[in-house]
Amino acid sequence: MTGTPFKVGDRITLKKKHPCGGFDWEVYRIGADIRMKCLTCERRLMLSRRDAERRTVSREEAGKTNFEQ
Numbered sequence: 001m002t003g004t005p006f007k008v009g010d011r012i013t014l015k016k017k018h019p020c021g022g023f024d025w026e027v028y029r030i031g032a033d034i035r036m037k038c039l040t041c042e043r044r045l046m047l048s049r050r051d052a053e054r055r056t057v058s059r060e061e062a063g064k065t066n067f068e069q
Contacts, residue, residue, distance in 0.1 A: 004053045006030055009062025011039070014055045018043070023057075 006012075007020035010027045017023050022040025034052040037044050045054070 004056060004059065006034055006049075006052065006059075011060045011062075012036070012052075012056050013058045015057055016055070051054050 006027050008027055008030060012025050013023050013029065014025060018038050018040065020038060020041035020043070022038050024039040025036040025037050025045070026039055027034060028044075033046050033048055035044060035046050036052075
């Protein structure tokens with residue numbers, strides 16, 4: 001399988017901001033579609049895998065945070 005290897009728990013940043021003003025999302029379901037939750041307003045969104053890969057700017061793997069030091 002090619003493309004971005006999304007995993008449950010990954011935090012991604014999309015190109016366009018959500019109407020609430022947030023850019024950051026958390027992946028919580030994976031399949032043919034990717035379900036994600038806005039980290040600002042908690043709204044849930046489903047994108048096709050292709051759209052999610054195309055709109056993603058950056059991805060932080062699950063379990064790795066900048067706060068752990």
